[in-house]
Amino acid sequence: MWKTALKPRWIAGFIFAIALSGVFVLLSQWQFGRSTQPEVPVNPATEQVQPLTTTLQPGEFFHGSVADQMVTAQGTYSPDKQVLVPGRLHDGKTGYWVVSAFAVKDAPALAGAGASPQTWIPVARGWVAEPGDAAAPPSGLVELTGRLLPSEAPVAGKAPKAGEASAVSVAELINYWEVSSYPGFVSATAEVVGGQDVSASAVPGNLLPLDIGPQPPAQHINWLNLFYSIEWVVFAGFALFIWWRLVKDDYHRDLEEALDDADDDGHDEQHQLPQQAKQHQQPDQHQQKVQP
Known part of the structure; x- marks a missing residue:
């Protein structure tokens, strides 16, 4: 199996599958980030x-x-x-x-x-x-x-x-x-x-300003974006599965071709054996005919 996977075309295919999976993972992270962003910005x-x-x-x-x-x-x-x-x-x-x-x-x-x-x-x-x-x-x-x-x-x-x-x-x-x-x-x-x-922000001293800014709205989970983020992860795994499946199919084809070649060689040997036997038997029959 590994011998098949190390073929140049499958090495190139593995690199492509890794790159494609990386893109899918980045898209998953982007969708996950959108799923937890406040829908309404600070007013x-x-x-x-x-x-x-x-x-x-x-x-x-x-x-x-x-x-x-x-x-x-x-x-x-x-x-x-x-x-x-x-x-x-x-x-x-x-x-x-x-x-x-x-x-x-x-x-x-x-x-x-x-x-x-x-x-x-x-x-x-x-x-x-x-x-x-x-x-x-x-x-x-x-x-x-x-x-x-x-x-x-x-x-x-x-x-x-x-x-x-x-x-x-x-x-x-x-x-x-x-x-x-x-x-x-x-x-x-x-x-x-x-x-x-004369506030704490204008006069230095022990009283320090609070500097409370506007509070962002409460975050709500966007379930649709969360579903998309999970979906992209599945796609990333599916890209690697497709590569593995193609390598496995190629491996099985190589095995079938090797078995077919072995069967053809066996049939040729079986066909040659009767021919050789006939060739050995014909001189004996001729000799028997010419004896007085």
């Missing part, structure tokens, strides 16, 4: 800064369409309404998010028992390595710019320490601060006071 409209008061309303459900939207608002921070959220990573280091309550100017006030005169929104102002690195928020009228994000879920079964919160959860924070709040929070990118940006 560039979220990067256009919109007023917070027109983007989201307090007391309403947080709509997914406004998630990751860059917003701006004017208001003031309360120095006594600030918490730390532990277990947050920044450049591979674990630390704290500094979250402060921001009273939004011109925001509609909520009605009902327990509602505060002003409407607030939690603002994740930055990251610190140690609790002592968290300074008070800027005072005065602040023009806030940042990314609007949905409220996180509180961590169940975990009692935070004093001055800390388990997550940036609106439900948890309004109980600490006893204020009315928007159903989301803002990751600050700029905090302008008196025409000067």
Whole structure:
């Protein structure tokens, strides 16, 4: 079998089958990559800064369409309404998010028992390595710019320490601060006071910026592309199978031709033996006839 496979034409065929299989494998990888790609790209409209008061309303459900939207608002921070959220990573280091309550100017006030005169929104102002690195928020009228994000879920079964919160959860924070709040929070990118940006991204110090970008949509498996990727792998194996099958057929043809040649040689020998026997017998018969 190997002798047949080492014929020049089958060596060339094997090289062609390997090359063809490689192309099929590359096509399989491409289809597999497409099967897990987000079908909807990141919306560039979220990067256009919109007023917070027109983007989201307090007391309403947080709509997914406004998630990751860059917003701006004017208001003031309360120095006594600030918490730390532990277990947050920044450049591979674990630390704290500094979250402060921001009273939004011109925001509609909520009605009902327990509602505060002003409407607030939690603002994740930055990251610190140690609790002592968290300074008070800027005072005065602040023009806030940042990314609007949905409220996180509180961590169940975990009692935070004093001055800390388990997550940036609106439900948890309004109980600490006893204020009315928007159903989301803002990751600050700029905090302008008196025409000067005093945010973590503009002022060097222990408070580091979060730099939270737009989140890509959840990936969904495209089953059709996944099926195609498997199909290309089957084609790659089939190309090698075809080469092996052709070599095997050629090998069997060689065996049949060898058997046919052996049969022909055997028939020739059997035909020659009677002829030789006759030639040996004829002289004896002649001699018998001429004896007196």
